[in-house]
Amino acid sequence: MSARVGVGGIFIECNHFTAQLADRAAFERSEWLAGEALLAKDTGVIGGMLSVLRDLGCEPVPLFYASACPSGAVEVAVYDELKNELLRRLSDAGKLDGVLLCLHGAGAAVNAPDLEGDLAGAVRARVGESIPIVGTLDLHAHVTSKMLMQTDALLAWETYPHEDAFETGERGARGMTEILAGRLKPVMALAKVPVLVSAIHGQTKPPGPFADVMQEAKRLEGEGAVFSVNPILVHPYLNMPDMGGGVLVVANDDESGAVSLAKRLAKRYWEKRVELQPETVSPADAVRRGLQAKGGPVLLVETADCCGGGASGDSVHTLRALLAEAPGQAAIVPVVDPGAAQVAHSAGLGQAIRLRLGHQLDPQWGDPVEVEGVVTKLSDGAFVYRGGIWDGRAGDMGPTAVVAVGPIQIVISGNATYDWMTEQYDLLDLSPADCKFVVAKNPMNYQQAYAGMMKAVYVLDTPGPTPANTNALPYTAMSSGWFPAEPEHTIDEPEVLVSRRRKLRTTP
Ligand SMILES: [Zn+2]
Incomplete structure (x- = not known):
């Protein structure tokens, strides 16, 4: 395959309850990469993406990538600079066949509370509706409707403690090359349940409540039209509407299959909510x-x-x-x-x-x-x-x-x-x-x-x-009840969002 695939992103996990904003120095201390420096990365998500693209004969085109240690929201001027740098390099990159974005999913800028949705939307506006955009996320992402609508496939890390950043980059790049080859016509379903718990019981190695959902998800991956199944334990420290844990499914041309699988696993997640809530002492x-x-x-x-x-x-x-x-x-x-x-x-x-x-x-x-x-x-x-x-x-x-x-x-x-x-x-x-x-x-x-x-x-x-215990935090943006704020809160069905289907261009 001779496809040209742009690679970049902004990676940060943000907290709306902390006073310190993410300044430029926070990104400079971590990663601020373009050109050859980005192409030289051989670790992490970007390293995984580059390795698969090269193995399959694609040309990775370096855009811009910045990361920072988790913090409060990103300062306005800093987010504008990061985003504009990515978009400028995207415009200068010439004709691209696809764009791979390394994202966290719980990023927030002061002027863009849904950082990844905003960024994916801006990239989409530049490349148009026929170029595939594939993103990778932390499993602690807050996956929003905008993120789902502006991308074609989202794949999240599957281990916590996080040890599979490189492998997730590989999965993202494989998803991209499958789309470009015309073998994957992605449709995403995201089922969410209103559970806002800390990560204390969120380990993915069994035993554990989240590990149980993860195991079941991985068992079902690859069956039929299911391309990817990712349980999401939402980073609960954003003050945003519609927060919740859930399951993100990418299926091949099978919307109803994606929806029913995401729903089924999200119900299992809901059943685990009490086990996910930790005991604490002074x-x-x-x-x-x-x-x-x-x-x-x-x-x-x-x-x-x-x-x-x-x-x-x-x-x-x-x-x-x-x-x-x-x-x-x-x-x-x-x-x-x-x-x-x-x-x-x-x-x-x-x-x-x-x-x-x-x-x-x-x-x-x-x-x-x-x-x-x-x-x-x-x-x-x-x-x-x-x-x-x-x-x-x-x-x-x-x-x-x-x-x-x-x-x-x-x-x-x-x-x-x-x-x-x-x-x-x-x-x-x-x-x-x-x-x-x-x-x-x-x-x-x-x-x-x-x-x-x-x-x-x-x-x-x-x-x-x-x-x-998230009950200690003053959430103001949630529109309906959630666990554990209302321990007796019930739901009829998990809420399901479905991505937009696009006529994506393929490459020989
Ligand atoms: Zn995480």
Whole structure:
């Protein structure tokens, strides 16, 4: 096949309940790629797309691709710049046979709350109705009607913890080449149920409620006209209408088959809603219970302050509980606080300092804590991810310090970073295995990072923009009831959206 396929996208997961917006620096710290630099990518979704296109003799045409660590919505000027850069390169690309977009699905710009729908619509307006547009999504996407209408096929990641970004890029590119070859006439059905739960029980390896839906989905994929089946556990931290989990089916020229399959699996999802809702404890209770556990580390999961879900990472709720309840126990606690990191760097190694720490970036969720400690480590905060969606990519905590308050080691960094394994702590030579307590600010990846090591786990109910229980958040955009806000809420049928059928051009 000699098709020319444009490759690009904007990838960010956004949070409407956090104060910090995504600025230009957030994208510059992560990925800002065009031309040869984009074509050189051999990891992640883009790497997977490029590898399949090349294997099948297609010409990948680099457009523009930018990603950033999850955060609040993207600033107006930054989104305009990213979008215009993509569209400009699309216009300059000459005749294309298709466009592949690497998207998250839960992106939001201040001026485009449905970032991916807006972007796909703009790309569609440029290329017209006969050129296929295929997008890839995180399984935590908020798939909107506009995204469905403006694209021809959407395929989502299938693992959580996320390990299949490359494979999803491959699937997206295969979908594109099947369309171009005339073998796939895609129609999408998206069935949604009003379930807004955190990702705590969202693992895809059985056992688990979401794993059960995923297993069933994968069993049915490939049967008959079914090209792809993707369960979606919506990122619940957007304040948007029509949020919900569900199932996205891409079928080959079989609309009613896609609709009935999506509906059937979405019903199964609905039946799992209570199992998806986590139990939580207060930080003080968790520390007291942890002290009763034999050995360590005991994981204190402060998921309400998850940088990987768009929080600032600056909460000190769990730190405060450790200082009060277990000041003599070895612990590691991460806090993002650029001002405090600067104070530690200015003071220098071995110096005693006094800090007013935390809740400076997003003050709505708590008050700073006063600590006196000793600067035991200083670093520029640069590390490299090992595996996951950003395998091999640089991570940037900014100026970082470890400040020890007795045996409690506080990791104070300048920038929020996504947690995959323990890259941030490895950089600083910190040893979680030797600690009684480790604070993990993510809902899922701690399970793999501390597998075989952790002695107990407590999911905490601290304030923050990414809480384990979504009832803590002030949603204002939902038009009807949802679980768990109304535990007794019932539905007759999942709501189903169907994509637009297009006469897509094929290539020999
Ligand atoms: Zn995700």
